Amino acid sequence: MRTDTESGAVGRLRSGMARGVLSFPLTSFHADGSLDLDGFRTHLETQLATGPGAVFPACGTGEFFSLDEDEYRQVVTAAVEVTAGRVPVVAGTGYGWAQAARFARVAEDAGADALLVLPHYLVAAPQDGLVAQLERLAARTRLPLIAYQRGQVAFTPGALRRVARIPGVVGLKDGHSDLDRLQRLTLAAPEGFLFFNGAATAEIQARAYAAVGVPAYSSAVHAFAPEIAGAFFAAHRRGDDAVMDRLLREFYVPFVELRDRGTGYAVSLVKAAARLRGRPVGPVRAPLTEPSPADLADLEALLAAGLALASGLTPVGAAL
Template sequence: MAGISVKAEGTVRRLREGMAGGVLAFPLTSFGEDGVLDLESYRAYLAAQLAAAPGAVFPACGTGEFFSLDEDEYRAVIEATVEVAAGRLPVVAGVGYGWAQARRFARIAEEAGADALLVLPHYLVAAPQDGLVEQLRQVAAGTSLPLIAYQRGQVAFTVDGLRRIAGIPNVVGLKDGHSDLDRLQRLTLAAPDGFLFFNGAATAEVQARAYAAVGVPAYSSAVHAFAPEIAGAFFTALRDGDDAVVTTLLRDFYVPLVELRDRVPGYAVSLVKAAARLRGLPVGPVRAPLTDPGPADLAELTKLLDTGLTLVAAS
């Protein structure tokens, strides 16, 4: 990470401290019933999210339906997040698509006051390591903000690729969504000192023990988006070595949630948004191509949510 600015170094330090102190929050984006962006509701929802003291906030990423936002909506979401966060924690905005479009989003995020960027997997095509590295190099060349690469889907770095992206001055970390722990261990061993890693698997808590065992204890939490009480209780139990609470929450809440999530494509987002609505949070529906859960799945989700909240209250 040689060559980053003093400001970027400060952001990396805050991110490292935040990752050690709480889950990483990926807020939902609020839409009205007509599908129009609802910024007033988003601000209210986000304020409740931040009151639970996550380690950092990542607006307009996968959970926030980045793929459904136009540039004006994206700017409004990042500006609102920066406003509500008010400097209390780092704001890491999602950017993506091809590098030229990702640069446009990066410029918007930087103008809106974001502290760093999460570079989502590029659009559609598979690519060799040279192309993956060059994609990040091109995005990095268009912004002064620190970048965290997200490997998932068609993006997976080799040890050599990791060393090369870590040599790009403002690339400071990697979010992993593959859960290939052998590869991940090799990547962490090859990375320079201070390079950030975090678990970005879907419903990351299910694999949090395994990631921690290879030196990656930090993780993002989709559950935080609708039940920060549950996400916070799990994080605390895992950090404090309370295996009984961790096991109970995994067995009775997280694993059944994953089984429900895996029934329908897109439930990794739409089920989370439905759970937030069940809690009375003003997030609205998902946008196409996602679809909201049907009555039977909503009934099962309601029971799961009740179970999780009851377990936390009893712990």
């Protein structure tokens, strides 16, 4: 049986996932690499203005891997303050379970609603170990947990059944895009267990995920062009294949092709696009690097074309 805290978080997340894309805000840094908390607050306000279903600060797009514990505390606290209860705040946590528990306590004290458990570092692990990792973390926090399978983390249906029985574990974010496996997982999970599409540039596979019962998704594009992300979400929600196809053909597929030119572009290209929009997000931190000048020029042209396309489609959210 879920606690009141879990039930409340699950209900708010489910409602949000049906209402809008899941926003993964960028963490702002100054030119010298130090944390820019004012920039982060401003960036998050622009995200909230377009009506996301939830915000996930200090996760992969937010460069969780580069934050120390105090910076993490500042980012999650600011996210809770800026959202002011408007949408759920799901903070990232990760590494080994002992380190993840330290970050979880910080997020709990900051007032986060739930945690996204990022894949552990480096080593491959058997299914028993993946389950144990979540068991140990869940025993050390009151916050509901969403497991993230990506990289070296991939659950079997049997392991997911065990995961879903862990008190406090309420959902799964999938980044593998193995739809055969995902369908088996959704069928193995208990009723009410949350799933969402966490593939890189999730819109590319949104219809395929929805076909196996996972219509909710996160959107990296929302971090820099909520107009484009909102236009796609609205078309997806109403089943408008013609609009989705046009957005995919003219913006999303070229964006993925551009993203695939450089290692780490899943974050650094998104951050560069946000800067092109005048967002105060600053540079990426090492070991990530900035996109090349040629790729930045192509990004700028693609972004302009995508915004022009979105402006001619059904408007959603606030204009920025």
